Amino acid sequence: GAVVSQHPSWVICKSGTSVKIECRSLDFQATTMFWYRQFPKQSLMLMATSNEGSKATYEQGVEKDKFLINHASLTLSTLTVTSAHPEDSSFYICSARAIRNEQFFGPGTRLTVL
Amino acid sequence: RKEVEQDPGPFNVPEGATVAFNCTYSNSASQSFFWYRQDCRKEPKLLMSVYSSGNEDGRFTAQLNRASQYISLLIRDSKLSDSATYLCVVMGNSGGSNYKLTFGKGTLLTVNP
Numbered sequence: 001g002a003v004v005s006q007h008p009s010w011v012i013c014k015s016g017t018s019v020k021i022e023c024r025s026l027d028f029q030a031t032t033m034f035w036y037r038q039f040p041k042q043s044l045m046l047m048a049t050s051n052e053g054s055k056a057t058y059e060q061g062v063e064k065d066k067f068l069i070n071h072a073s074l075t076l077s078t079l080t081v082t083s084a085h086p087e088d089s090s091f092y093i094c095s096a097r098a099i100r101n102e103q104f105f106g107p108g109t110r111l112t113v114l
Numbered sequence: 115r116k117e118v119e120q121d122p123g124p125f126n127v128p129e130g131a132t133v134a135f136n137c138t139y140s141n142s143a144s145q146s147f148f149w150y151r152q153d154c155r156k157e158p159k160l161l162m163s164v165y166s167s168g169n170e171d172g173r174f175t176a177q178l179n180r181a182s183q184y185i186s187l188l189i190r191d192s193k194l195s196d197s198a199t200y201l202c203v204v205m206g207n208s209g210g211s212n213y214k215l216t217f218g219k220g221t222l223l224t225v226n227p
Contacts (some may be wrong), residue, residue, distance in 0.1 A: 012145050032213055044158065093157050097213055101146045103203055105157040 001062030002028045002098045006106030013084060014114055019079045021109045029074035030096035034103065035067070038091045050077040084113045115142055117141060120202050120218035128226050131192050133148045137185040137202030145176055146205035151198040152220065161187075191207050192225045199223070 003026040058070035068080040095103040150158040164176040202218035
C-alpha cells in the first residue's frame with residue numbers, strides 16, 4: 001500500500017506549549033488528508049478534514065483555533081496543537097486519501113502534555 | 115442506531131481456526147467499504163477494500179450486501195500474527211467531506227497457539 005509518514009512519532013511537552021505534527025504522503029499525492037485522535041481503548045475520532053489549498057473542515061466539538069491545520073502541498077499536512085494541556089494528551093494519527101478512495105494512515109504521534 | 119456496528123468480541127480462537135466478523139452500517143448512501151486491522155498502540159492498516167461482488171486475498175474473504183447493509187470478513191486458517199483489532203470502515207458518497215471514514219469500534223481477535 002501507499003506510504004504515509006508522520007513526524008514526530010512521540011513528543012512530551014510542558015503545558016502551554018504548542019506542538020506541530022507533520023503528515024506526509026511519500027509516494028502519492030493526496031488532495032485530502034485527515035486528522036484523527038485516539039484515546040486508550042477507544043475508536044479513532046475524526047478531528048478534521050484537510051484539503052490542499054483550502055481551509056480545513058472541523059468536526060463538531062473540535063476547536064479550530066486550538067488545532068490549526070495547514071495543507072500547503074499535495075504531500076504535506078500539518079497539525080499544530082496550540083497551548084497544549086494535559087487533556088490533549090492522546091495518539092494523533094493522520095491519513096491520506098489515495099486512488100479508489102483508500103486511506104492510508106501515518107504511524108501516529110503520541111503526545112504527552114505534562 | 116450506530117453508524118457502523120460490529121461484533122463486540124473479543125474473539126479467542128486456536129491457530130488454524132476460521133473466524134468470521136460481521137458489520138452493519140446505517141447510511142444506505144455509503145459508497146466505499148473497508149476492513150482495517152489495528153495492532154495495539156499502532157495505526158490502522160488497510161487490510162482490504164470490500165466490493166459487492168465479494169473479494170478474496172489469500173486467507174481473507176470480504177463480502178458486502180448492500181440490500182441488508184451488511185459487511186463481513188472471513189479469515190481462514192488463522193495465524194498467531196492475525197491477532198489484532200479488526201475495524202469495519204465505511205465511507206460516504208464521493209465528493210466534499212463525504213470522503214470521511216466512519217469506523218466501527220473494532221473487534222479484538224486473539225489467536226492462541
